[in-house]
Amino acid sequence: MNLKLLGSWEIKKANTSSALKKFGISVTSIVLGLLFAGLFVLITGKDPLKLYNEIFQSSVGSIYGLSETLVEMIPLALCSLGVSLAFRMQLWNIGAEGQFYMGAFGATYFALFFSDLPKLIMLPLMLIAGFICGGLWALIPAIPKAFWNVNETISSLLLNYVAYFWMAYLVYGPWKDPKGNNFPLTKTFPDSATIPVFGNTRISYAIFLVLIIAVAMYILIKYSKWGYEISVSGSSRKAANYAGMSYVKNVLMVMFLSGAVSGIAGMAEVSGVLHRLQQTISPGYGYTAILIALLARLNPFSILLVSFLMGGLLVGGFSLQTSGFPSSMVSMFQGSILFFVLAGEIFNNYRLVRKKA
Amino acid sequence: MDLNYIIAILAAGVVAGTPILYASLGEVIAERAGILNLGVEGMMLVGAVSAFYVGTFTENKWLGLLVALIAGGLMALIHAVITINFRANQVASGLALTIFGTGLSAYLGRGLVGIPPTSTFKAVAVPVLSQIPVIGKIFFNQDIMVYLSVILVAILWFVFYKTKAGLLLRAVGENPSAVDALGHNIFFVRYAAVIIGGMLAGAGGAYLSLAYSPSWIENMSAGRGWIAVALVIFAVWDPSRALLGAWLFGVIASLGLHLQALGVMIPSNFLQMLPYLFTFIVLVFTTRETKNRRSGTPAALGIPYSREER
Numbered sequence: 276m277n278l279k280l281l282g283s284w285e286i287k288k289a290n291t292s293s294a295l296k297k298f299g300i301s302v303t304s305i306v307l308g309l310l311f312a313g314l315f316v317l318i319t320g321k322d323p324l325k326l327y328n329e330i331f332q333s334s335v336g337s338i339y340g341l342s343e344t345l346v347e348m349i350p351l352a353l354c355s356l357g358v359s360l361a362f363r364m365q366l367w368n369i370g371a372e373g374q375f376y377m378g379a380f381g382a383t384y385f386a387l388f389f390s391d392l393p394k395l396i397m398l399p400l401m402l403i404a405g406f407i408c409g410g411l412w413a414l415i416p417a418i419p420k421a422f423w424n425v426n427e428t429i430s431s432l433l434l435n436y437v438a439y440f441w442m443a444y445l446v447y448g449p450w451k452d453p454k455g456n457n458f459p460l461t462k463t464f465p466d467s468a469t470i471p472v473f474g475n476t477r478i479s480y481a482i483f484l485v486l487i488i489a490v491a492m493y494i495l496i497k498y499s500k501w502g503y504e505i506s507v508s509g510s511s512r513k514a515a516n517y518a519g520m521s522y523v524k525n526v527l528m529v530m531f532l533s534g535a536v537s538g539i540a541g542m543a544e545v546s547g548v549l550h551r552l553q554q555t556i557s558p559g560y561g562y563t564a565i566l567i568a569l570l571a572r573l574n575p576f577s578i579l580l581v582s583f584l585m586g587g588l589l590v591g592g593f594s595l596q597t598s599g600f601p602s603s604m605v606s607m608f609q610g611s612i613l614f615f616v617l618a619g620e621i622f623n624n625y626r627l628v629r630k631k632a
Numbered sequence: 633m634d635l636n637y638i639i640a641i642l643a644a645g646v647v648a649g650t651p652i653l654y655a656s657l658g659e660v661i662a663e664r665a666g667i668l669n670l671g672v673e674g675m676m677l678v679g680a681v682s683a684f685y686v687g688t689f690t691e692n693k694w695l696g697l698l699v700a701l702i703a704g705g706l707m708a709l710i711h712a713v714i715t716i717n718f719r720a721n722q723v724a725s726g727l728a729l730t731i732f733g734t735g736l737s738a739y740l741g742r743g744l745v746g747i748p749p750t751s752t753f754k755a756v757a758v759p760v761l762s763q764i765p766v767i768g769k770i771f772f773n774q775d776i777m778v779y780l781s782v783i784l785v786a787i788l789w790f791v792f793y794k795t796k797a798g799l800l801l802r803a804v805g806e807n808p809s810a811v812d813a814l815g816h817n818i819f820f821v822r823y824a825a826v827i828i829g830g831m832l833a834g835a836g837g838a839y840l841s842l843a844y845s846p847s848w849i850e851n852m853s854a855g856r857g858w859i860a861v862a863l864v865i866f867a868v869w870d871p872s873r874a875l876l877g878a879w880l881f882g883v884i885a886s887l888g889l890h891l892q893a894l895g896v897m898i899p900s901n902f903l904q905m906l907p908y909l910f911t912f913i914v915l916v917f918t919t920r921e922t923k924n925r926r927s928g929t930p931a932a933l934g935i936p937y938s939r940e941e942r
Contacts, residue, residue: 312732315736316739319739319740367723419916419919423919424919425916425919425920426862428670429861429862429865429915430862430915430916432855433855433858433859433908433912434908436855436905437912440902440905443901444899447901562731566728569724599742599743601738601739601850603734603850604742606731606732606738607734607735607738607739609732610674610731610735610736611732613724613727613731613732614710614725614729614732617714617718617720617721617724618713618714618718618720620718620720621718
């Protein structure tokens with residue numbers, strides 16, 4: 276009918292889609308995505324199989340690799356839980372990267388300037404600071420969106436660059452560690468400002484935060500009245516207004532919470548892993564988080580699973596650097612997977628049938 | 633500040649605005665047909681790396697530009713298939729294109745970092761015109777791609793408002809089902825618009841790696857693709873206003889660089905923020921303005937077209 280490229284096939288609307296079918300489509304999309312990206316590797320004369328294998332081996336092929344994958348999973352899952360909340364209301368908050376930086380900034384402030392506080396006060400304080408700073412940063416694009424319908428996709432993204440340069444200013448300027456051999460980083464946090472880790476891994480207890488927030492978000496969207504309001508406002512602003520829900524208020528609250536969760540991710544990263552603020556605190560967690568949220572269809576528990584997979588892909592990417600590949604090439608695989616997931620979505624809502632002659 | 637300094641800043645502003653102008657014009661075309669493509673940043677990066685690769689190894693900048701056009705068009709083709717045939721969410725597909733392009737360009741460019749270019753676009757003074765005081769130095773002592781971008785604006789303006797093809801393009805973005813009912817092919821128009829849009833984004837990337845700062849650096853577009861998308865709103869989907877916006881942006885960016893040289897005591901990171909903050913503010917104000925005038929945004933922008941649902 277209108278899928279001209281499919282020749283004698285046509286698509287018909289299907290109202291139901293079984294969980295098994297959904298799962299099958301997702302897995303197929305991921306495999307096709309990896310193959311598509313592999314095609315480019317093949318064209319340039321490299322062996323994609325070797326590349327896949329190296330990524331796989333270094334991420335989940337050893338205990339160390341697995342633990343590093345979990346380390347990467349924490350910021351990815353938190354940022355993704357954050358953006359998924361906004362996506363539920365059809366708010367395209369793609370500023371998680373900047374909200375992550377601002378959360379790290381807020382937490383670092385307390386770690387550096389109130390270093391005498393005991394751990395039991397310090398860590399909650401840093402958490403709150405990360406939460407508020409990330410949330411406020413997301414409010415900046417939320418306000419013009421709520422009142423004048425200014426495109427939040429572009430505005431939230433532009434602010435990522437502003438946040439990045441703000442952080443660069445701090446670590447090159449006033450917050451630079453004088454004993455840091457001129458490297459752009461702050462001095463190491465006092466012990467009171469660091470989240471404990473499991474044994475001799477780098478996995479911090481922030482992983483509990485991930486679980487708590489995932490459960491809380493599941494309850495919020497599934498069982499609370501407000502969670503219901505969010506999805507209604509997302510599908511139709513008119514319907515929401517008619518039902519007496521304030522669109523403006525919901526935009527502001529959802530964006531604040533969305534940014535705040537990414538802010539917590541920033542706090543968890545500086546306090547749990549890096550123990551200082553530095554210019555390179557994120558290999559693009561905020562962008563990968565968008566992909567994870569979409570792959571997981573905004574389901575909080577699926578986000579945990581997909582974050583684990585994407586964390587593994589990132590760890591694999593880092594290990595490729597030793598073989599002369601830029602680690603950011605991993606986004607080639609990520610983008611490619613997302614293409615197929617988006618295209619595959621149509622098969623959830625439609626069926627492919629052979630056209631009758 | 634003396635006049636020569638102001639002239640230098642304005643001339644540098646035109647250069648800084650040119651890559652954004654190409655990308656913006658491309659996005660104007662795609663959005664006029666009703667397809668929002670947020671993959672501009674990714675298409676620019678792939679354009680930049682392919683232009684630099686081909687331009688440097690063939691020692692022919694024109695060949696580099698040509699390949700960037702093709703590469704940008706092919707990238708856009710992916711978006712076209714996903715959003716037009718598979719009717720996927722245009723925001724999500726554009727984001728995927730940017731993520732993909734960032735990674736692909738980094739992959740293709742591994743090995744190109746630090747290699748000096750062999751063939752670049754250099755300033756060519758236009759005879760007579762470049763002798764005009766002030767204006768000559770700002771506008772007529774630039775490289776060929778700058779001149780081409782201005783000619784392109786004129787051509788697009790003419791096509792948009794004076795030809796049948798332009799009318800068809802605009803109609804597809806406003807009311808696709810009416811155009812369909814008249815027997816025109818929506819799919820062809822949208823495919824063409826998205827692909828030409830991608831080619832121009834590729835040209836913007838080529839300008840970065842062959843003229844603006846001739847080299848390849850990972851992520852060298854540094855958000856210019858996003859600024860280009862934001863400028864489309866400022867431009868109210870009009871090519872001539874895109875020119876104005878891109879140059880205005882270019883001047884702000886070059887002002888940022890020159891303020892420091894002038895000894896203004898603002899930390900460089902704040903000056904680097906300037907273009908993004910400026911674009912953010914412009915975005916907020918122009919959206920309010922277009923909303924009040926009730927004009928601008930193509931009515932069908934972002935909405936997948938399907939016959940059965942018209």
